[in-house]
Amino acid sequence: MREAGLRVGVDEFGNLIGSRPSELGSALLAGSHLDTVPQGGMFDGALGVVAAIECARVLHEGGRSLRHPFVAIAFAEEEGYTFGSGTLSSRSLLGEMPRDQFSELVDRSGRTYDEYLRARAHGLPQAHVPAQVRAYIELHAEQGPHLERMAKQVASVDQIVGSQRTVVTFEGRAAHAGTTPMDRRADALLGGAEFVLAVNEIATASNGRGVGTVGELHAYPGARNVIPGKTALSVEFRSQDDTWLTSARERADGAAGKIAGRRKLGVRVTPWTGSLVQPMDSGLQQAILAAMRLAGHDAVTLSSWAGHDAGILARYVPSGMIFVPSTGGISHAPEEHTPWPAVEAGTHVLLETILRLDATDGTGGTLPLAYAAR
Ligand code: GLV
Ligand code: MN
Ligand code: MN
Numbered sequence: 582m583r584e585a586g587l588r589v590g591v592d593e594f595g596n597l598i599g600s601r602p603s604e605l606g607s608a609l610l611a612g613s614h615l616d617t618v619p620q621g622g623m624f625d626g627a628l629g630v631v632a633a634i635e636c637a638r639v640l641h642e643g644g645r646s647l648r649h650p651f652v653a654i655a656f657a658e659e660e661g662y663t664f665g666s667g668t669l670s671s672r673s674l675l676g677e678m679p680r681d682q683f684s685e686l687v688d689r690s691g692r693t694y695d696e697y698l699r700a701r702a703h704g705l706p707q708a709h710v711p712a713q714v715r716a717y718i719e720l721h722a723e724q725g726p727h728l729e730r731m732a733k734q735v736a737s738v739d740q741i742v743g744s745q746r747t748v749v750t751f752e753g754r755a756a757h758a759g760t761t762p763m764d765r766r767a768d769a770l771l772g773g774a775e776f777v778l779a780v781n782e783i784a785t786a787s788n789g790r791g792v793g794t795v796g797e798l799h800a801y802p803g804a805r806n807v808i809p810g811k812t813a814l815s816v817e818f819r820s821q822d823d824t825w826l827t828s829a830r831e832r833a834d835g836a837a838g839k840i841a842g843r844r845k846l847g848v849r850v851t852p853w854t855g856s857l858v859q860p861m862d863s864g865l866q867q868a869i870l871a872a873m874r875l876a877g878h879d880a881v882t883l884s885s886w887a888g889h890d891a892g893i894l895a896r897y898v899p900s901g902m903i904f905v906p907s908t909g910g911i912s913h914a915p916e917e918h919t920p921w922p923a924v925e926a927g928t929h930v931l932l933e934t935i936l937r938l939d940a941t942d943g944t945g946g947t948l949p950l951a952y953a954a955r
Pocket of ligand 1: 659660667886887888889
């Protein structure tokens, strides 16, 4: 960021901010996140941060000034792996994750989000995301198979998937795995196993309208010679259609109850949380598509099946996304890759979009920043 002529600092939520001041009030914001999932690849998130810095570098080295301030941002925590809560940094920044809940979010070592934020020591000055934002643009790998299948290098995103998540817990009776006859067991993991299949069936029956995943499953007490007395599963559904999400949720609740009844287990479904399908700003989509045409690309539009910080910022300021292909459609895995010519094409489109927006006087928006002290 420094080499790209940006003034670098970090905010109280751990977001890394590189800014290039200018005369107009509202800023052009570009970036993505720097965290990743366990055994994730090097593109999901980091690519959008690097692309924003590269745009700053090109402007800096070309001696090109912008009318709007330009800010490259690296959100600290988007995946939700550490504290079990996705888009945590952007939602904290915008007050959607209230401060009084920071001490309730705990990582696997027992450390709270609050403690984590207080202990940070990057050795960087404090910085703030500006409140007045003309646009937020996030370049990201598609993480799915469509762009590669279409043999295209870049796309504009029209909307970000909606999602619903919960944890389902089945309660049985822990007992000795050798001495307890099969007909005297209340094995909670069997309820969990059946429920995994039910989630898969709900999503499969949607014929592409939705997807469903159990990504975490814990059996307690978790020993080879103990019949599991309790099992807890994470469940998530995603869809481009909010109606389907509601029905998937109801069907999952129903399946959990039926399985528990049949197997004589207790069951608890924690309240579902999630987000609605989030459209990207139409003016910004037009600007991205125009930049794509200018750079010699077809005007391709895709919907995002992954969640992004852009989905949070879009609630307040015009937001848009630029997708580049994922080789083999693979992401959230070490093999994740985007061909370098596509990275270059996408970054070029990002720069052209920034220049386009800078040349026009659009109405931006105001971010409800949740900084404690300014
Ligand atoms: C983030 O990658 C998500 O979509 O879960
Ligand atoms: Mn991501
Ligand atoms: Mn991800």
